[in-house]
Amino acid sequence: xxxxxxxxxxxxxxxxxxxxxxxxxxxxxxxxxxxxxxxxxxxxxxxxxxxxxxxxxxxxxxxxxxxxxxxxxxxxxxxxxxxxxxxxxxxxxxxxxxxxxxxxxxxxxxxxxxxxxxxxxxxxxxxxxxxxxxxxxxxxxxxxxxxxxxxxxxxxxxxxxxxxxxxxxxxxxxxxxxxxxxxxxxxxxxxxxxxxxxxxxxxxxxxxxxxxxxxxxxxxxxxxxxxxxxx
Ligand SMILES: *Cc1c(COP(=O)(O)O)cnc(C)c1O
Numbered sequence: 001x002x003x004x005x006x007x008x009x010x011x012x013x014x015x016x017x018x019x020x021x022x023x024x025x026x027x028x029x030x031x032x033x034x035x036x037x038x039x040x041x042x043x044x045x046x047x048x049x050x051x052x053x054x055x056x057x058x059x060x061x062x063x064x065x066x067x068x069x070x071x072x073x074x075x076x077x078x079x080x081x082x083x084x085x086x087x088x089x090x091x092x093x094x095x096x097x098x099x100x101x102x103x104x105x106x107x108x109x110x111x112x113x114x115x116x117x118x119x120x121x122x123x124x125x126x127x128x129x130x131x132x133x134x135x136x137x138x139x140x141x142x143x144x145x146x147x148x149x150x151x152x153x154x155x156x157x158x159x160x161x162x163x164x165x166x167x168x169x170x171x172x173x174x175x176x177x178x179x180x181x182x183x184x185x186x187x188x189x190x191x192x193x194x195x196x197x198x199x200x201x202x203x204x205x206x207x208x209x210x211x212x213x214x215x216x217x218x219x220x221x222x223x224x225x226x227x228x229x230x231x
Contacts, residue, residue, distance in 0.1 A: 007048040010225045011036070014208070018219065021212035032212055035081055035201070037222030039064065040229040043071040049225065050075050052202070054147070059083025060103075062093055069097055083201075083220055085139045090114045096120040102127040102201050102220075104166040105141045107152045114158035123158060127165040127201055130187060132180045135169060143187075150191050163199030163211050164188055174207035181207075181214035 001009070019029040031063050037058040046057055046068065058081045059065035069080055079099040086094065086101060089107055094101060095116035104110060104126045117124035128149055131140030141149050153161040164187060168180035181202050188197045203211020203219040211219055223229070 003044070004048040004051070006043055007226060008052040010227075011049055011052050011054060014224050018208060018212060021209040025213045027215075032215060033081070033218045035218055036225050037083065037204075037220050038068070038226060039084075039222065041222075041226045043068055044071055045226050046078075047075070049211070050078060055079055056081060056099070058083040058222075060089040062086065066093055066097065091116045095124055095207060096122070098124070100125040100127060100162065102218075103129045103139060104153070105129045105131075105139055105149075107149060109180045110149070110153050110156050110159060114156040118158035123160050125162045126159045127163050127199060128153060128161065129165045129167070130184060132166045132183050133169050138167075140166065141203070146187065147191070148149055150197075154196075161197070163197040163201065165199075165201035167204075167220075168202075168207075174210050177203075177207040178210045178214055181211050181216065185215045187217070 018032050022032050027180060035058045036054050039060045042185055043109045055077055056079050061084055065080060074137040080097060082094055082098050082101045083103055086103055086109060101113060113124055129140040130146060131138050131142060141194050153159060164184055166184045167218040168177045171177060184200055184202055188200060191197060199217045200215055201218040202216045205221050205223040208219045208221060
């Protein structure tokens with residue numbers, strides 16, 4: 001099998017798993033968007049997925065994103081999403097390039113993204129990344145700081161807050177991730193519900209079904225589509 005066919009078969013398998021998980025949870029499969037995480041994989045892997053209908057791609061590192069986006073500028077309708085930690089001095093590079101920044105975790109970042117997006121004449125969609133298990137040295141907003149960060153995001157021109165994102169602690173049994181996914185959904189309920197925060201970005205290769213069962217509207221899947229990443 002060619003590497004292109006491998007990616008396309010894997011993409012089909014992931015979509016089948018997500019659709020089945022949605023139906024088991026009594027949810028409409030079309031309410032679960034798949035973000036294909038292409039970090040460390042080359043432009044050809046992205047092209048293979050795109051040729052198979054995939055349009056949303058996630059990247060973690062700004063430099064890799066910029067390089068890959070340039071190499072794939074011919075793919076009409078492809079949307080990039082930044083899901084990795086962002087430094088304020090990189091906001092200018094991403095504000096005109098991505099559809100959403102899912103890893104917003106400080107007011108400084110909100111303000112700078114808003115300023116840069118406004119300068120390019122657009123409104124940038126953002127998600128707030130929440131450190132839902134209060135892990136030390138992990139990206140994401142602290143629970144205590146979340147209300148203020150939500151308010152800041154809602155009051156900043158140039159950005160539109162779409163919801164919340166989380167990366168729960170790594171565990172062997174995906175069932176253990178469920179409580180953190182439920183916690184993220186609970187935070188959404190506490191801050192205006194689906195009306196104000198329509199998106200919950202949660203679930204990766206290891207625990208995508210658990211996330212869908214808990215209400216994910218975006219799952220971020222890399223390994224199950226593109227294979228394992230070289231270190
Ligand atoms: C790498 C990454 C993913 C994808 O992880 P897989 O286990 O390869 O599916 C999802 N979200 C974030 C934030 C990531 O860094």
